[in-house]
Structure formats: C-alpha cells, structure tokens
Amino acid sequence: MKFLSEYRDADLVHQYVQEIQRTVTRPWTIMEVCGGQTHSLVKNGLLQLLPPEVRMVHGPGCPVCVTPLHLIDKAVYLALEKGVILCSYGDMLRVPGSQKSLLEAKAAGADVRILYSPLEAVKIAQDNPNKEVVFFAVGFETTAPANALSVLHAQRAGVNNYSILTSHVLVPPAIEAVMTDEDSHIQGFLAAGHVCTIMGLDEYYPLVEQYKIPIVVSGFEPVDLMQGILMVIRQLEKGEHQLENQYSRVVRPEGNPEARKVLERIFEIHDREWRGIGTIPHSGYELREEFAAFDANRKFEVAIEKVPESAECIAGLVLKGIKKPQECPQFGKKCTPQNPLGAPMVSSEGACAAYYHFANLLESVETM
Amino acid sequence: MCLAIPGKIKSIEHRFNGLVRMAKVEFGGIVKEASLEMIPLAKEGDYVLVHVGVAISIVDEEEAKKSFEYLAEIGEIDELIEHTQI
Numbered sequence A: 001m002k003f004l005s006e007y008r009d010a011d012l013v014h015q016y017v018q019e020i021q022r023t024v025t026r027p028w029t030i031m032e033v034c035g036g037q038t039h040s041l042v043k044n045g046l047l048q049l050l051p052p053e054v055r056m057v058h059g060p061g062c063p064v065c066v067t068p069l070h071l072i073d074k075a076v077y078l079a080l081e082k083g084v085i086l087c088s089y090g091d092m093l094r095v096p097g098s099q100k101s102l103l104e105a106k107a108a109g110a111d112v113r114i115l116y117s118p119l120e121a122v123k124i125a126q127d128n129p130n131k132e133v134v135f136f137a138v139g140f141e142t143t144a145p146a147n148a149l150s151v152l153h154a155q156r157a158g159v160n161n162y163s164i165l166t167s168h169v170l171v172p173p174a175i176e177a178v179m180t181d182e183d184s185h186i187q188g189f190l191a192a193g194h195v196c197t198i199m200g201l202d203e204y205y206p207l208v209e210q211y212k213i214p215i216v217v218s219g220f221e222p223v224d225l226m227q228g229i230l231m232v233i234r235q236l237e238k239g240e241h242q243l244e245n246q247y248s249r250v251v252r253p254e255g256n257p258e259a260r261k262v263l264e265r266i267f268e269i270h271d272r273e274w275r276g277i278g279t280i281p282h283s284g285y286e287l288r289e290e291f292a293a294f295d296a297n298r299k300f301e302v303a304i305e306k307v308p309e310s311a312e313c314i315a316g317l318v319l320k321g322i323k324k325p326q327e328c329p330q331f332g333k334k335c336t337p338q339n340p341l342g343a344p345m346v347s348s349e350g351a352c353a354a355y356y357h358f359a360n361l362l363e364s365v366e367t368m
Numbered sequence B: 001m002c003l004a005i006p007g008k009i010k011s012i013e014h015r016f017n018g019l020v021r022m023a024k025v026e027f028g029g030i031v032k033e034a035s036l037e038m039i040p041l042a043k044e045g046d047y048v049l050v051h052v053g054v055a056i057s058i059v060d061e062e063e064a065k066k067s068f069e070y071l072a073e074i075g076e077i078d079e080l081i082e083h084t085q086i
C-alpha cells in the first residue's frame, strides 16, 4: 500500500495541514458527503494529519450502502426466479440481501454479470434477444446520466428486452435530511465534485442559506480534500456561510447541460427510501411514464416483502455522521467485510469498510 | 464506483445513423469505449473524464495526467482492468 508521504504532492498537503492548524481556534464538525472522499481521507491517512479540533464525519454518499435491502432481494429474485440476465456494478453484487447477495445467486446458477458500464448491458440484450436483461441502476447524480443513456440507446436500437431497476439517489435532499436530524452536529460540508460536474452549483445555494452552513465543492485527491477542509474552516472561523468551489478545474457552475437535459428527459423526481435512513422526500429518480417499458419495476410484477434490517447494525447513524464506525458494537466483531451485517461494510466506499481496511492508519485518530 | 477517470480520445465513430458519437478512450494503455453524447464539443486528442462508460467533461492534459497517476497509485484503475475481463 502507498502512503501519503510517497505522493508527489505530499509537501503541499502538509502546507495545507499547517494552514489549518494556524486557522483553527475551536472544535468544528465537518461532513464529507461522498463515499469516494471518505475512502481517500481514510486510505491516505489524512484524518490523523488534521488537528484534534477538526472532526470529520462521513456522509451517506455511497450509493451501494443506501440501496434498500428489499431492492437487493428483488434483484436476486429476478435473477433466480425470473431467469433474467442481471447486470450491475461490481460493488452492488456483493451486498448481502436478506437471503443472498447477487454473487451468491450467481453461484446458485443465476446469470449475474459485473459490468463496467450500463451501455454494455444494452449490447448483452441485443445479443440475447430471447432473454430479459435487467441492469440494477444504482448511483448518485454522477452515474444517473449513464444509466439514462442506456435506456435511450435501447429505445433507439429497438431493444425491448432491456430494463433498469432504479436505485437513484440525490445529494442535496440527503444534506437536508442530515441537517434536519436533531442529533446531527454538522457545521460544514464538503460536497462531491463529480456530482457537481453533472449538476453544477445551483442546487447548493439554497442549502447554504437555509441551514447557514458553509459548503465547499471538493475533489477527492489528498490536496483537494485538505484545501476543501481549509476553505470550510476559514468560513467557520469567520462566522460565514457560503458556497465555494474548490474543484473549479473540473466543476463548472452550470454543470454539464447536456447531461442535465438527458436526466430531465428520462427521469422524474420521487421520494426515495435510503437504507438505514428511511424515506427522504424528493430524493431520487424514477423513469418517466414514457419510458415505463424500460422500467424493471413496472415490467416484472414482483411483490417483495420488506424485511427488517439487522437490529445490531447502526448503519443509519453512521451514514448520518452521528456515530463513527468503530462506535458500532459489532464493528470488526460480528461484522467484517467477509461477513458484513450492513452495507457500509461491503462497499469500499462505505465508511465501515474503509475504517476496517485501514484500521492501522486510524489508531492514532481514534484514541484522540 | 463514483469516481470519474481521465483518458485520451483516440478515435471517434458514429452510431444510430450518426446520432450518437462513441469514442475509443485510452487510460494508461487500456482502451475502452465511451459515449460522447454529454460533451458534443469533444474531439480526437482531447482528454475527458469518463464515468461508467460515459464521458462527462473535458479536462486539460496536465490535470488529466496528474489525476490519472494518482488514481493508478491508489489502485482505482484496477476497476477498469478487472471489468474488461468479465
């Protein structure tokens, strides 16, 4: 494994750390929303470089982690009982459902495939005209355009044996859900750079005003994260709350207008259930009526019982930044990446798995 | 799975009667197909950020190389290779 000191930019990271130390005068709690950022903060040992006043908590930005259990059960059912070719991103296939994960369904004979892109799933549908192909379309705003394009490609090519099982979630309503939780103590946010590459900045101004919190759109490399944290802390120390864009080399204020057009055409906004958190109003995409033929939920009549989550898993508290993974009594005991009780232990972007894999790096932080 | 990876457009072809532009994009030796529908102005030789088979923005060369190196160092490129085989 590589350590931060080996990166070319290590000096720059340390300069930001010193500047954070010089700036901070009292404790602050900051949440990074995106699981990719969580992964980078933990993996690069950045958390223990921060002064003790700066407490980073990890947000719900891991699409695999927040996909509800019953949707996974539905995907497993489609693969095993309906005989569809079920495709998705690698992490999604490893998440345990109430009975099985998709990979276990594959071991039991189902046709389950890991794909790099949903566009490949359309090709699989073309090559297998006698089979139904379902893509388990999870993701935040960054991933939604690709999933949407797969539907457009299928429509253009006249492929009618392709559909998507959507589990699309949106970042701004998640920030609202975190801020309105009375147990939340978050004072500032790092927002996810790649999400804003698509959506731009407009949705974040009202959040800054309503909750009087600084939000800094940040990249995910060590230098980006440290600079983003410094920008949040400067605002907090001055008593300001503004939207700033640390990642302007990639994120344009208007986002990607073409991508937004495609999203607007294919999807409409619905309430959505987030695993561990519950239903968040207007927090996800579903296919518009016009594209119902490509919606696995409408295409396959499947009634899946909702199963209660493991009572021992406190994923909801972890995803809202109220508890740290190691505060969960099962962390590293009954719950490990080999045998996960909850989704944040499965995905490499989940906070529990990140803490578990890099526990050696974190010891010094956790004793603070 | 939420990261976008920078690569260089090697060639562009048209599909669906010219409606859709698809590119071959090279990521440090690995070539993959990506849709250019979200960035109509992209041309051969440009560096683009690609997320799950769709290019989402044009980035400058310097930035692309730096960020690719970083992703390779932390092992995030393995995802591309892994999935090429399946």
Ligand code: SF4
Binding pocket: A312, A313, A314, A315, A318, A325, A328, A329, A330, A331, A332, A335, A336, A340, A341, A342, A343, A344, A345, A352
């Ligand atoms: S450690 Fe395991 S049981 Fe505890 S919150 Fe994380 S996923 Fe759930």
